[in-house]
Amino acid sequence: xxxxxxxxxxTSLNACQQEAVTHGVGxxxxxxxxxxxxxxxxxxxxxxxLREGLAYPEQVLAVTFTNKAANEMKERIARLVxxxxxxxxxxxxxxxxxRILRDDGERIGVRKNFVIFDTDDQLTIINxxxxxxxxxxxxxxxxxxxxxxxNAKNELLTPDDYAKxxxxxxxxxxxxxxxxxxxxxxxNGALDFDDLIMKTVVLFRASAEVLGAYQERFRFLFVDEYQxxxxxxxxxxxxxxxxxxxxxxxxxxxxxxxxxxxxxxxxLLQFEHDYPEAKVVKLEQNYRSPQTxxxxxxxxxxxxRVRKEKRLWxxxxxxxxxxxxxxxxxxxxxxxxxxxxxxxxxxxxRNYKDYAILYRINAQSRVLExxxxxxxxxxxxxxxxxxxxxxxxxxxxxxLRVLYNPDDSVGLRxxxxxxxxxxxxxxxxxxxxxxxxxxxxxxxxxxxxxxxDLPARAQSAVLSFAQVLVRLMELSAQVGVTELTRAVxxxxxxxxxxxxxxxxxxxxxxxxxxxxxxxxxEFEAEAEDDEGRSLRAFLEQVSLITEIDTAKxxxxxxxxMTLHAAKGLEFAQVFMTGMEEGVFPxxxxxxxxxxxxxxEERRLCYVGITRTGEQxxxxxxxxxxxxxxxxxxxxxxxxxxxxxxxxxxxxxxxTVARPPREMSWEASDAQQHPAAEVILAQxxxxxxxGYRTGDRVRxxxxxxxxxxxxxxxxxxxxxxxxxxxxxTKTLVIAYAQLTKL
DNA sequence: AGCGTACGAATTTTT
DNA sequence: TTCGTACGCT
Numbered sequence: 001x002x003x004x005x006x007x008x009x010x011t012s013l014n015a016c017q018q019e020a021v022t023h024g025v026g027x028x029x030x031x032x033x034x035x036x037x038x039x040x041x042x043x044x045x046x047x048x049x050l051r052e053g054l055a056y057p058e059q060v061l062a063v064t065f066t067n068k069a070a071n072e073m074k075e076r077i078a079r080l081v082x083x084x085x086x087x088x089x090x091x092x093x094x095x096x097x098x099r100i101l102r103d104d105g106e107r108i109g110v111r112k113n114f115v116i117f118d119t120d121d122q123l124t125i126i127n128x129x130x131x132x133x134x135x136x137x138x139x140x141x142x143x144x145x146x147x148x149x150x151n152a153k154n155e156l157l158t159p160d161d162y163a164k165x166x167x168x169x170x171x172x173x174x175x176x177x178x179x180x181x182x183x184x185x186x187x188n189g190a191l192d193f194d195d196l197i198m199k200t201v202v203l204f205r206a207s208a209e210v211l212g213a214y215q216e217r218f219r220f221l222f223v224d225e226y227q228x229x230x231x232x233x234x235x236x237x238x239x240x241x242x243x244x245x246x247x248x249x250x251x252x253x254x255x256x257x258x259x260x261x262x263x264x265x266x267x268l269l270q271f272e273h274d275y276p277e278a279k280v281v282k283l284e285q286n287y288r289s290p291q292t293x294x295x296x297x298x299x300x301x302x303x304x305r306v307r308k309e310k311r312l313w314x315x316x317x318x319x320x321x322x323x324x325x326x327x328x329x330x331x332x333x334x335x336x337x338x339x340x341x342x343x344x345x346x347x348x349x350r351n352y353k354d355y356a357i358l359y360r361i362n363a364q365s366r367v368l369e370x371x372x373x374x375x376x377x378x379x380x381x382x383x384x385x386x387x388x389x390x391x392x393x394x395x396x397x398x399x400l401r402v403l404y405n406p407d408d409s410v411g412l413r414x415x416x417x418x419x420x421x422x423x424x425x426x427x428x429x430x431x432x433x434x435x436x437x438x439x440x441x442x443x444x445x446x447x448x449x450x451x452x453d454l455p456a457r458a459q460s461a462v463l464s465f466a467q468v469l470v471r472l473m474e475l476s477a478q479v480g481v482t483e484l485t486r487a488v489x490x491x492x493x494x495x496x497x498x499x500x501x502x503x504x505x506x507x508x509x510x511x512x513x514x515x516x517x518x519x520x521x522e523f524e525a526e527a528e529d530d531e532g533r534s535l536r537a538f539l540e541q542v543s544l545i546t547e548i549d550t551a552k553x554x555x556x557x558x559x560x561m562t563l564h565a566a567k568g569l570e571f572a573q574v575f576m577t578g579m580e581e582g583v584f585p586x587x588x589x590x591x592x593x594x595x596x597x598x599x600e601e602r603r604l605c606y607v608g609i610t611r612t613g614e615q616x617x618x619x620x621x622x623x624x625x626x627x628x629x630x631x632x633x634x635x636x637x638x639x640x641x642x643x644x645x646x647x648x649x650x651x652x653x654x655t656v657a658r659p660p661r662e663m664s665w666e667a668s669d670a671q672q673h674p675a676a677e678v679i680l681a682q683x684x685x686x687x688x689x690g691y692r693t694g695d696r697v698r699x700x701x702x703x704x705x706x707x708x709x710x711x712x713x714x715x716x717x718x719x720x721x722x723x724x725x726x727x728t729k730t731l732v733i734a735y736a737q738l739t740k741l
Numbered sequence: 742a743g744c745g746t747a748c749g750a751a752t753t754t755t756t
Numbered sequence: 757t758t759c760g761t762a763c764g765c766t
Contacts, residue, residue, distance in 0.1 A: 064755085065755045065756080066755045066756080067755085067756085068755085069755085092755080092756065093755095093756080094755090094756045095756085116756090118756085119754095141750095193756045194756090196756080197756095225755085228755075257753080258753085258754080258755075260752085260753070260754090261753090261754070261755085263755095360752075360753075361751085361752050361753070362751090362752085362753085363751065363752085363757090363758090366757090366758085383754085417742095420742075420743090422742080424742065425742095543756085544756060545756085562752090562753065562754090563753080564752095564753050564754070564755090565753090565754090565755095567755090568755095586752060586753085588752070589752090600753095604753080625757075626751090626757085627750085627751055627757065627758085628751095628757040628758080629757090
């Protein structure tokens with residue numbers, strides 16, 4: 001039972017929050033600044049509507065972008081309203097659309113037992129298409145093609161639509177790839193992530209009956225992080241909302257950091273146009289940070305031209321200035337951070353989990369991680385490789401996928417020789433050819449291998465694989481997911497192969513597989529009915545959940561993550577690292593000539609700053625080696641936007657490139673942490689190369705270009721040059737025929 | 742089929 | 757620099 005009385009629901013809220021919560025029916029736009037209690041308002045509003053009898057739980061649809069946000073919302077609503085909570089639909093765009101398509105997709109030709117392809121699977125298909133169409137991967141990288149197709153789907157463009165608007169050679173190539181890619185998905189009985197949304201919109205547009213049913217059902221619509229919505233998601237939401245117009249959206253254009261994925265924060269700003277009768281509430285009171293942090297954040301973000309004016313404030317006036325530290329190189333930067341953390345824990349009695357270290361790109365994490373390890377500071381990295389993306393997990397899941405949907409030939413190809421059982425590429429392509437001839441799926445061909453024309457050895461290898469498949473298929477009709485998974489692991493020989501390998505890696509893989517079994521058990525235990533326990537439901541969860549929820553909150557460890565991953569989180573002590581021109585903002589954004597790119601970097605900076613509960617540090621390095629190239633960077637332009645009295649330079653005398661004594665550096669480490677003289681010598685050597693960043697050079701075959709970087713010295717010295725016609729090349733100076741212009 | 746090597750690419754990544 | 761992949765050899 002809910003233990004919160006209606007009165008206390010309101011009294012714990014500030015005036016603006018109350019205004020949002022108590023708004024009755026009709027559209028509502030909530031500008032919710034960082035740390036302004038957005039989820040609270042959303043959940044309380046839902047509770048309020050139910051209490052007032054304005055809405056029934058089954059009429060509520062709440063959409064988020066991440067599973068984490070969805071789960072949090074579910075929990076918090078349940079705490080407020082009690083039992084009725086699970087009759088609401090609360091989930092991510094993708095999971096909700098999957099559910100709708102599962103129920104009604106057949107009307108537009110989406111089969112009931114579709115599987116969801118992840119990026120790996122997509123890439124496999126793209127490569128197949130490249131092979132068929134003889135497209136040169138050099139000219140259009142498969143990943144790029146995938147991106148462009150994804151963008152197209154986010155814009156609701158079909159292959160035909162896309163072909164009409166394709167202009168550049170790259171787009172023309174994509175226009176050739178896209179229809180075949182789509183055909184292959186279909187042949188596999190698969191949808192990709194973007195299809196889930198796009199097909200649902202197509203369904204709504206195709207069937208007034210289906211749309212009408214959902215409109216009737218979901219009379220109260222809530223959308224979280226509305227600034228991150230893309231065109232397809234916008235259509236999805238708008239179509240449902242247009243009937244009753246009870247749509248409540250929450251967002252913050254200043255925290256829009258996913259433009260590169262199709263998010264369009266203009267849709268948030270456009271809400272008042274779409275719903276002229278909308279009530280608008282701004283939540284500007286912040287409950288997370290001291291005033292100095294909010295001021296710092298404001299001075300950065302207010303430089304953006306495209307934004308809705310708003311400013312966070314707090315009752316916690318004052319607060320410490322932001323500490324800035326410029327190290328000689330990234331190792332010294334890491335050492336500084338480690339020292340602060342150790343002091344904080346030892347002297348001030350803080351916990352490791354109070355600290356977060358944020359960086360712009362994952363490549364920065366290695367040095368930080370190494371130092372944490374050396375210093376014995378417990379840490380966890382957020383992001384990294386996702387559990388379900390690990391090879392061994394994907395392998396086992398691929399078995400399950402094939403058992404569920406035998407047409408999934410991408411899955412079948414993955415497992416047919418995993419573990420190796422003597423079925424090579426030649427055999428597979430022969431089987432594929434025969435399957436195509438007979439118009440059957442690869443799995444059917446494998447099962448009918450006795451009628452295939454194959455060399456005896458291959459024949460018997462495929463036959464024994466087919467027998468394994470048959471056995472598992474029979475089993476899949478009889479037992480639950482956990483039992484089936486266990487059978488797959490054993491009968492496929494996967495476990496045996498790993499046991500025999502007996503290396504550190506194979507043991508980790510075995511552990512992961514066991515982890516998978518506990519995941520299936522947990523899945524079955526949590527399900528509410530048989531349908532919820534089904535293989536279908538499990539596979540859907542696997543595809544739509546990226547990480548096993550190992551959120552051990554009491555894990556006392558420093559958190560390392562990208563700025564993107566930090567959105568929505570908060571930490572008492574925050575380090576923003578790499579605050580340098582070229583790193584943050586990234587060179588690409590700074591040079592692109594498109595101010596919008598820089599504005600997105602700035603928003604990212606804003607997001608980082610506003611994570612802070614107490615103390616923020618900006619750290620930077622004078623020289624930084626990234627991707628094998630050393631660059632000498634100036635402090636980030638974002639720091640220049642901040643008034644000096646909000647910043648405090650930390651004395652750098654206590655740590656130089658040479659590690660402090662107490663850190664007991666090993667001899668081998670000395671090479672990784674060169675003393676200042678060495679760095680200087682390297683810098684001088686660099687000058688000897690004879691080229692500097694920005695020089696114009698001429699190459700006999702590539703033409704004229706601009707020097708982006710140099711590395712090394714003497715014979716091996718390399719130079720990175722951007723040739724406008726060719727692209728960027730890294731050349732060995734001694735061999736490249738270069739002339740300086 | 743399995744291994745070794747050479748080459749290329751490296752923002753950010755909710756699903 | 758480091759990781760992953762593709763290709764070619766045995």
